[in-house]
Structure formats: C-alpha cells, structure tokens
Amino acid sequence: MRGLLLRRMLRSLWRIRFRTGVMLLLIVITTLTGVMMAEFSRNGDAVYEEFYGETNLADLVVSTEDQYQPAGNFSAACSAFGAADACETRLALDGQFLRDDGEWIAATLYGHAGSPAISSLWFSEGHAASGAGEAVIDRHVQEELGVGLDDTVTVSLAGKMQNYTVVGIANSPHHLFYVASSRTLIPQEGAYAVLYLPVAALAADAGLEPESRNMLLLDLPGTPAYDLQDTNEDEGVALRELKWELASALRDEGVEGALVGDRGSIHSVELLRQDLEGSRKSIPMTIFLLGAVSALVLAISMERLIRTQYREIAVMRALGFSAVEVRNHYLLVPLLLGSAGVTLGVALGAWFSVGMTSFYFDQWGIPLVRVAHYPDLWLAVAAGVMAIVMLFSLRPALHASRLTPLEVMGQREIKRTQAWAQRLTAWMPVTMGLGVRSTFRKPRRLLLTVAALGLALVILGGWLLTMSSMTGFMRDSLTEVEQWDAQAVFMPQQEPQMRSWAANHSGLEAEWVSVLPGSPAGDDRTFMVWGVGQFGDGGMHGFRLTEGELPQAGAQPVEVLVDQGVAEFLEWEPGDVVSVEIAGSAVEVRVTGITLELTRTLWLHRDDLVAITGWEMVNLVMLRNVDDAALEELEQQALVTRHDDLVAAFDSSMEKYQAIIYTFLVIGAAIAIAVLVNTLIINLTERDAELATLRVLGASKWRLSGVLLVEHAIIGLAGGVIGVAVAIAASKWMVAVFTTWLFHFPLFIDWMVALYLFLFILIAALATTLIGTWRIRRMDLVKSIQEFSQ
Structure with missing residues (x-):
C-alpha cells in the first residue's frame, strides 16, 4: 500500500512538473549558495592561517613614521620589555617606481637586516637580496607590471635615482591587500610597487645613517588575541597591557611619538580579515532567507496540490487511512524534493567553492595555499535547508491530515x-x-x-x-x-624642495596639508588626522556635513570634524569633548561636525595640529591647474596621484x-x-x-x-x-x-x-x-x- 501511495505521489508531482522543477531549482540554489559560501569562508581562514603561520606574522608592530631612530634604541627597548620571543627592526621608506611606459608610480621600500624571521617573505622565485644594487620585488609587481628575475628596475628615493637588479619575487604578509597606504581602499592595478632590500643598502641610498630605523616587529609567545576593530568588545585586554609596557620602554630609550599596534593595525591583515568576516556573518542569514523563500513556494504549491486532491483525501480517509498516514503521505513531497535538491546542491556547491576561492585569492594576488572540502559543512547546510523546507511544509500536510469526508463534501457552498x-x-x-x-x-x-x-x-x-x-x-x-x-605625498624633509617646485610653476594652486596617524585615547582603532589650511569654499577637499558645522581655528579645546564611521563606532556627536592621541600626543578636542568620508578620518586646522604636536610638518600637497609636464617633473620627487x-x-x-x-x-x-x-x-x-x-x-x-x-x-x-x-x-x-x-x-x-x-x-x-x-x-x-x- 505504501508503494502504491508513493507511485501516486510521484504521478502527482509529474503532472505539475513545471512547478516541481521550480521548487527543486530553488532548493538546489539555496544549498549551492550555502555550501559555496561556507567552504569559501573556511578555506579563506585556512589560507590566511597557514600563510601568516609560515611567514610568522608580527604580533606587535612599532612605527615611528618619518622619525628615524637608531636601531640600538629599538633593541634596548625590546630587551627592557622582556616579553617578546624575538624582535627585529626595519626601515620603511616611500619612493617612486619607474614603469616600462615611463610613468612613475608609488613605491615602498623595506630594509631587512639579514634573513628576517618575523613577517618574513614567501618566495615564489629567486632568493633574498644580500648586497647593494639588489632587490626583491613583491609578487604583485611581477603580475601587474611584468617585471621578472634579473630585470633592472629604477626607483626614485629621496629625490635620487637608484637602479636595482631583481634577484627574488615574494609575497609579504603586510601587503596581501595591495594598496599604497591605509588611506586607500581601492587597489589600482599597476600603480604601486613594493621592494625588499638589505637595510644597510637602503639607508645608504636614502642618505640616512646606516643604523636608521623606523619600524620594530615583535614576536610574542603563542598567538595572542588582539582587539578586533569591527566589534564593541575588547578581545585584546591582555595584549593591551603589553603594548603599554612596550610604549613605556620605548619612551625610556628616547623613542618618542612611536605608534604601537597589533595585527589589527596592519592595514592588509585587518581589511582582509574583515572582508572574510563579513562573508562569514552573511552565511546563516543568506541560507535562512533563501531557504525560507524556497520553503514558502513549496508550501504554496503543496496547498494547491492538496486542494486539488480533496476528493482523493476523502477517499483515503474513508478507506481507513489514519490522519498520521495522510500527513506522512504529503510530507513525502518536501522529503523527496528536499533530498534531491540538497544532494545536487551540495555537489554543485562544493564544485563552485573551488572556483570562488581561487578567483577571490587570485584577484588579490595572494598565493593560494590549499583548497579543501568539508563534509561537516555539507551536512550542516543540508540539514539546515531540509529543516526549513520540512518546517514550512508541515502546516499544509497537517491541514490535509485533518480533513474528513464530511468536511470535503460540505465544501460546496457558494x-x-x-x-x-x-x-x-x-x-x-x-x-x-x-x-x-x-x-x-x-x-x-x-x-x-x-x-x-x-x-x-x-x-x-x-x-x-x-x-x-x-x-x-x-x-x-x-x-x-x-x-x-593631483596630489603629491612626500617626506617632511622634502618640504622646502616641494615649495620651491611650486613657486617655479606659476598659475598652479597648492594647498599644503599635514597627514598623521591618530587614534581614540585607550583604543587600538586608528584614523588619519588631516591638518588642512582651509575649510569651506576654496578648499580642495569638500565636506559633506550630515550634522554640526565646520571647525574654527584657534578654539579651545581644538575643534575638529570626524567622519560618520568614526562617529558611529565611537558614539561621538557634535558638541562632545573627546580625548585622542595624535603622533603620540594626547589631547582633548571638541567635535563640531560629522562628515561623510571614504576612510576613517579626523579633520582640523593645520595651525591647531602644529600646536598639538609641537612641530610643524607638511607631507602632502593638493594641486589644481597644474599641467602634465609639471606633474611629470614632480613624479621624480614625490608620490603623485592624478584625480x-x-x-x-x-x-x-x-x-x-x-x-x-x-x-x-x-x-x-x-x-x-x-x-x-x-x-x-x-x-x-x-x-x-x-x-x-x-x-x-x-x-x-x-x-x-x-x-x-x-x-x-x-x-x-x-x-x-x-x-x-x-x-x-x-x-x-x-x-x-x-x-x-x-x-x-x-x-x-x-x-x-x-x-x-x-x-x-x-x-x-x-x-x-x-x-x-x-x-x-x-x-x-x-x-x-x-x-x-x-
């Protein structure tokens, strides 16, 4: 008898085969999407974990930006700190890289001492640079600019031209997300180059003392948890205390204005983590929404099927079938369609996850370590989809089981x-x-x-x-x-040279700007502090105020604008007096307005910024009415970005x-x-x-x-x-x-x-x-x- 009922149900589904196909398609799409996203997310975690593990990504990063310190000061601070397994110093300098087509693009050059063991390089070809005139290029440079081993590249460093022979090609854990600075959210293909050199050779080429450094990397025991920038919880309480101790040790050794950060302060690491975390957060809701839509369509179709079979149901009840048997009979529809749909969806989702994972990491130029499949994810997604489908289908099946012959015959009234x-x-x-x-x-x-x-x-x-x-x-x-x-970024010591260049080109307009890193007091999240000379009309950066008003120069406390992202995450409002740290200096400022910006920023008058830091520094200029010939000349001295x-x-x-x-x-x-x-x-x-x-x-x-x-x-x-x-x-x-x-x-x-x-x-x-x-x-x-x- 059960076999007869099963054949009857299959015939019923065949008679409405178009709707059956639609229901099956929706279940397949739901399962496919869930498996694809879930496997992609876990594979992404595995790729990052293995890559960061192999390269021993730094747990703490100290940066003094343009304030160079003797390597001995960093080493002494690390010894006094005492909680690190290892410490290494670096020298990071901005320059310009000459492409084959004659265009100058942004470049960052890193000086490594010996064979680095912290945030080391992942070589795909060649070997580390060991002498003057040798360099390792980032793998992105090879892929985007076509530079290979033994090629000679030209770099403008501190206003001087340098040639290097490429001896290796590698990826760095600090530059998987490949942009010129944390102010940039949009990678531009072929517009940035990263090179890795022996630190002594880089210092000599830049005209610096051989022991000059501006970075300190620390490897701590284990993998300490750090505060995540996209949550309101403080996941790095223990690490915060270590950072305070390290900052104190640095000050004791004369290293002032140092920014002490963890892995969350590394732009590439944090942005890629948040990108993957956004995907992970969306998986449950995506599966539920898709499953709910599929299940709703299935429930509507089942109700229609049951209404067309009222007489058959009445006959089944008259022949002695119980309510439970009728219910189970109609639950065969979601069971059959769900089983077939999730089976096909899992198979297709596993196949698509390989392509999605490979495509994603290929877009970032990240070496794909491995792609694996996870049966536990298949089971979880399949069970979730089946649960939603069966749950939504239960009501129509119960309705059918409660019908009696008398009720069916009585449904003839007008x-x-x-x-x-x-x-x-x-x-x-x-x-x-x-x-x-x-x-x-x-x-x-x-x-x-x-x-x-x-x-x-x-x-x-x-x-x-x-x-x-x-x-x-x-x-x-x-x-x-x-x-x-156009805008140009340069080293602060190049300001006289830049102003001289501007004075020699009549007709252009220039707005000189100071850009420094900053953060809320006692918070690991960072923003860029822009000291501009002019707000409102005539300024080269417009402000889209959503609340408040523009700041006034010379006010006490100092008046600032913050972008909407900073205001929402830190719960700041116009009129609030808040404490921030700018270049190592703590100061209270008054928020006068909220503005819409692409990145997290704080804006104030440049004179007020000078009063906070105690020294005048300009490292960016915005230009208007400047011709191409002048920009080509400027590109040999600074990092130029055309609008x-x-x-x-x-x-x-x-x-x-x-x-x-x-x-x-x-x-x-x-x-x-x-x-x-x-x-x-x-x-x-x-x-x-x-x-x-x-x-x-x-x-x-x-x-x-x-x-x-x-x-x-x-x-x-x-x-x-x-x-x-x-x-x-x-x-x-x-x-x-x-x-x-x-x-x-x-x-x-x-x-x-x-x-x-x-x-x-x-x-x-x-x-x-x-x-x-x-x-x-x-x-x-x-x-x-x-x-x-x-």
Whole structure:
C-alpha cells in the first residue's frame, strides 16, 4: 500500500512538473549558495592561517613614521620589555617606481637586516637580496607590471635615482591587500610597487645613517588575541597591557611619538580579515532567507496540490487511512524534493567553492595555499535547508491530515463577495469590477501570492540597492568631494624642495596639508588626522556635513570634524569633548561636525595640529591647474596621484569584482523569476474552475482576459510595493553586515533602482496574463460543464 501511495505521489508531482522543477531549482540554489559560501569562508581562514603561520606574522608592530631612530634604541627597548620571543627592526621608506611606459608610480621600500624571521617573505622565485644594487620585488609587481628575475628596475628615493637588479619575487604578509597606504581602499592595478632590500643598502641610498630605523616587529609567545576593530568588545585586554609596557620602554630609550599596534593595525591583515568576516556573518542569514523563500513556494504549491486532491483525501480517509498516514503521505513531497535538491546542491556547491576561492585569492594576488572540502559543512547546510523546507511544509500536510469526508463534501457552498467589495466596485466597468472582486474574494490566497512576490526580491533587490548605494557613495566621494587635479605625498624633509617646485610653476594652486596617524585615547582603532589650511569654499577637499558645522581655528579645546564611521563606532556627536592621541600626543578636542568620508578620518586646522604636536610638518600637497609636464617633473620627487587616475582605478576595481557581484545577482534573479512564475501560475490554476464557470455562463474570452489583467495588475502593484520594502530591509541588513571600521558607507536608497524593482514585479505579473489567456482558449468546456453540474 505504501508503494502504491508513493507511485501516486510521484504521478502527482509529474503532472505539475513545471512547478516541481521550480521548487527543486530553488532548493538546489539555496544549498549551492550555502555550501559555496561556507567552504569559501573556511578555506579563506585556512589560507590566511597557514600563510601568516609560515611567514610568522608580527604580533606587535612599532612605527615611528618619518622619525628615524637608531636601531640600538629599538633593541634596548625590546630587551627592557622582556616579553617578546624575538624582535627585529626595519626601515620603511616611500619612493617612486619607474614603469616600462615611463610613468612613475608609488613605491615602498623595506630594509631587512639579514634573513628576517618575523613577517618574513614567501618566495615564489629567486632568493633574498644580500648586497647593494639588489632587490626583491613583491609578487604583485611581477603580475601587474611584468617585471621578472634579473630585470633592472629604477626607483626614485629621496629625490635620487637608484637602479636595482631583481634577484627574488615574494609575497609579504603586510601587503596581501595591495594598496599604497591605509588611506586607500581601492587597489589600482599597476600603480604601486613594493621592494625588499638589505637595510644597510637602503639607508645608504636614502642618505640616512646606516643604523636608521623606523619600524620594530615583535614576536610574542603563542598567538595572542588582539582587539578586533569591527566589534564593541575588547578581545585584546591582555595584549593591551603589553603594548603599554612596550610604549613605556620605548619612551625610556628616547623613542618618542612611536605608534604601537597589533595585527589589527596592519592595514592588509585587518581589511582582509574583515572582508572574510563579513562573508562569514552573511552565511546563516543568506541560507535562512533563501531557504525560507524556497520553503514558502513549496508550501504554496503543496496547498494547491492538496486542494486539488480533496476528493482523493476523502477517499483515503474513508478507506481507513489514519490522519498520521495522510500527513506522512504529503510530507513525502518536501522529503523527496528536499533530498534531491540538497544532494545536487551540495555537489554543485562544493564544485563552485573551488572556483570562488581561487578567483577571490587570485584577484588579490595572494598565493593560494590549499583548497579543501568539508563534509561537516555539507551536512550542516543540508540539514539546515531540509529543516526549513520540512518546517514550512508541515502546516499544509497537517491541514490535509485533518480533513474528513464530511468536511470535503460540505465544501460546496457558494462563497459570496463581501459587501464592501461590491460597494467599492459598483461604479467600475463590469470587467474591472469583476477583476477587483475576484482578487479580494479569497484574501488568504491573495496574501500568500503577494508575500511570495515580495520575497522574490529579497536577494536581487537587496544586492542591487546595496551595490547602488555603495558605488554611488564611493563615486561621489571621488568626483564631487575631491576638487584637486593631483596630489603629491612626500617626506617632511622634502618640504622646502616641494615649495620651491611650486613657486617655479606659476598659475598652479597648492594647498599644503599635514597627514598623521591618530587614534581614540585607550583604543587600538586608528584614523588619519588631516591638518588642512582651509575649510569651506576654496578648499580642495569638500565636506559633506550630515550634522554640526565646520571647525574654527584657534578654539579651545581644538575643534575638529570626524567622519560618520568614526562617529558611529565611537558614539561621538557634535558638541562632545573627546580625548585622542595624535603622533603620540594626547589631547582633548571638541567635535563640531560629522562628515561623510571614504576612510576613517579626523579633520582640523593645520595651525591647531602644529600646536598639538609641537612641530610643524607638511607631507602632502593638493594641486589644481597644474599641467602634465609639471606633474611629470614632480613624479621624480614625490608620490603623485592624478584625480582622473583615481576615478579610473575605481571603475577598474568595480569591473574586477563584477564576476562576484554578478554571481549573486544571477542567483537573486533566478530565484526572483522562479518565484514569480511559479506563484502566478499557481494563482492562475486556482482560477480554472471560476473562469470555466464564467465561460460556460457566456463570458467572452476577451472579457475573461480583461478580468485576469485587472487581477494581476492589483497583485503586481501590491507585490511590487512589498517587494521594494523587503529589498530595502534586505539592503539595510547587508550594509549592517558588511560595514566595519575600515569599510563604512551609509545607505542611500536609489529610488530609480527601487522603481525598476517595482516595475519588474508589475510587468512579470501582467505578463503571466498571457498564460491565463492561453489557458482560457484551451479550456474543455464540456468537462467544465460536467464539473459545474456536479
């Protein structure tokens, strides 16, 4: 008997094979996405853990920026500190790298003493540089600029030209995310070069003392936990005490203004961690949303299947089948479809995870250590999807089990339209009024249809609105806020040389700026402090104030602007007096306004910054009305960024990530279309008996088509409104998940995109009217008359 029931159920699913296929597709997509994202996230953790372990990533990093110290001072401070297993000093200098096409690009040169054991290099070719005139290039330089072993490269260092022979190619754990500085969030291919040299040779080439250093790296016992910048908890309490002890030891040895950071202060390490963490956070909610949409469609389809089989259910109960047997019989639908869907989804997800992991790390130029598969993740995702599917399908199955023969036979009464609907449609044309009354005659059916249409946009709409907001904010930050044609970054000691260059080129406008690192007092999170000469009109950086006003020079306490990300994470508001550390100096400042910026920043007048630090320093200049010839001359002395190149880099980076973006958009679109078509077709099939009755009573095919058009227009309008609302809610959730200290952007709803989403639902609803018209034309009126007469 059970075999007979199983064959009967399979035949039932085959008769509605289109809807069966849609339900199966949704379950496959849900499982595929879950497995792909989960394996990608765990593989990412494994890659970083193995890479950082092999290269022995530093636990603590001390930087004095442009204030060079004797290596002995660092070593003495490390010995006095006493809690480190090992300490190593470095020399890091900014310069310019000459590309083959004659363009100068930003460069960072690191001086290593001997064979480094902390934050060491991962060699893919060659060996370490050991003498003057030799250099190791970062692997990104090889991939982006085509430089190889034994090639000669030219670098401008401290205004002097230096040539180096490439003897090795390697990756550094500090530069997996490959940008010129922590102020940059957008990698620009072919616009940055990193070289690794013997420290004595680098100091000599830069005209510095042989023992000059500006970095100290420390390896602590084990892998101490550090404070994560994207949480409100302090995960690095024990490490914080060690940093205070180290800072005290450095001051005792005469190392002033040192910034002591942990792994979270390394821009590349923290940004990649947060990027992977955002993916990990989104996995459970993504699986739940996709699973809920799939399960809802399955539940609606099951309800329709059960309604068409009321008589069969009555016969089964009359033959002695218990309620439990009927329930289990209909639970075969989610069990069969769920089992087949998750099995296929797991297989495809494991296959896609390899491609996604390889693509992701290839985009960053990170050496892929290994890609593994994890059966425990397969089981967890499959169990989660099956649980959601079975849970949503339980109610229709219970409804079927509670039906009795008497109830089925008693469902023949005529359902009259509500009085309010009759009054509402009394003034309407016959076709329109009939369509409106028909739509609201079964509120539950209408509610389920509209809800399914709205949920169809939870992924597609959420991604579109989020990406539209993010790209719009970033583009506006580059095109509308920045009013300079070029900017140059240089060493503070080069200021006289830079001012002389500016004076020799009449007509150009220059705004001199001081940029220093800073942080909230007692907090590991860092921001960049910009001391500018001018706020408001005439300045080359515009401010998009969301609250407050611009700061005034010379005020006490010093007045500052902070960006919205800093304000939200630290809960600062205009009028607050807060304590910050700037270049090792603690000071209280008053927040006067909140501004929208790409990176975490604090802005104040340059004279106020000089008063805080006690010394005047300029290391950046923004330029306007400067010609290409002057910029080419400047590129040999400083790191020059053209505004047009920055915008082009943004466009290029968006193109680079289109594959990942399109993957999720395709998944969202496939789900949306599947849900739309399935739900609307179910709505049509439920109308067959009603339409056939009207057709038998003399209604024309065109009038019935008009009734369907009105009904689907109402469904499309309601579903579109709910769909846009759901998409906005989904985009808010996505922004909350992906927003971190390093990567923060506000959500601006693009109402044109919202309108497109609304029209997508409405047009899809209206388009299915054609299917209804086709069904009306193919109606068997003889059969319909027989059913009506019964």
